[in-house]
Amino acid sequence: MRGETGFPRADVTDDFLRLRRRQVLAQLAAWLRHAPDDNVMLSLNEVLDALGRRGERRLGLRTIRLDTIVGTVDANHDFDRGFRPTSGRVRERWERLALAQRRGEPIPPIEVYRVGDLHFVQDGHHRVSIAMAAGAKTIDAYVTEVLTRLPAAGIRGRGDLPCKSHERTLPAGAPGRETGID
Numbered sequence: 001m002r003g004e005t006g007f008p009r010a011d012v013t014d015d016f017l018r019l020r021r022r023q024v025l026a027q028l029a030a031w032l033r034h035a036p037d038d039n040v041m042l043s044l045n046e047v048l049d050a051l052g053r054r055g056e057r058r059l060g061l062r063t064i065r066l067d068t069i070v071g072t073v074d075a076n077h078d079f080d081r082g083f084r085p086t087s088g089r090v091r092e093r094w095e096r097l098a099l100a101q102r103r104g105e106p107i108p109p110i111e112v113y114r115v116g117d118l119h120f121v122q123d124g125h126h127r128v129s130i131a132m133a134a135g136a137k138t139i140d141a142y143v144t145e146v147l148t149r150l151p152a153a154g155i156r157g158r159g160d161l162p163c164k165s166h167e168r169t170l171p172a173g174a175p176g177r178e179t180g181i182d
Contacts, residue, residue: 012098015133016091023084041081042071044113044120044146051115052149059143061109064119066132066139071120073113083129090126098130109140116152119143 004011070081078090085094101107110124119141121128131139 008099008102009095012095012102015098016085016094019084019129019133020088023080023082023086026080026082026084041076041079042118042120043075044071044073044115047071047115047118047120047152048146048148050150051152054147054149056113056144056146059114059145062141062143063138064112064114064141064143066128066137068117069112069119069121069128069139071118072125073120073122076121076125079125079129083125083132085129094126094129097126098133101130101134109142111142112144114143114145115148118152 069083072079078086080086085091097107107127108124110127111122112119112124113122114120124139124141128139
């Protein structure tokens with residue numbers, strides 16, 4: 001968040017509008033470069049479809065780095081990958097939560113799923129957006145770790161996901177590989 005005017009309502013409105021402008025400019029820049037919009041959030045289901053799900057375990061309350069949050073559990077289109085609002089639709093709730101935070105009111109931890117070193121928000125998209133806008137580096141979260149068949153190391157975006165056909169991504173002779181082609 002930038003300048004503090006001493007008027008918290010005006011400050012949170014300015015913060016929200018600043019984020020919206022940044023999101024629009026990022027989208028426009030991608031369009032002008034004729035590049036795909038890489039600011040779309042990763043979907044947990046898309047990642048798990050590619051990596052295969054073995055199970056999960058609850059890790060409890062942890063402090064996680066905001067830069068490891070790259071996606072969402074649901075099909076959330078209200079925020080881009082940088083958790084900037086994609087429309088004015090979320091403005092009222094965003095500003096209400098940001099104002100409460102400025103006043104020092106307790107903000108509950110978010111809920112995330114962890115795959116490798118990446119996190120996917122189940123609950124708390126607005127809180128993540130506000131924390132990022134404030135320049136925070138970490139946030140408290142209830143973490144559930146998802147165990148996958150293939151390693152999640154190195155995945156930061158859609159282009160890093162392995163083929164959806166696990167048989168083609170597993171090495172020859174690996175358990176689960178169904179083809180006889182080596």
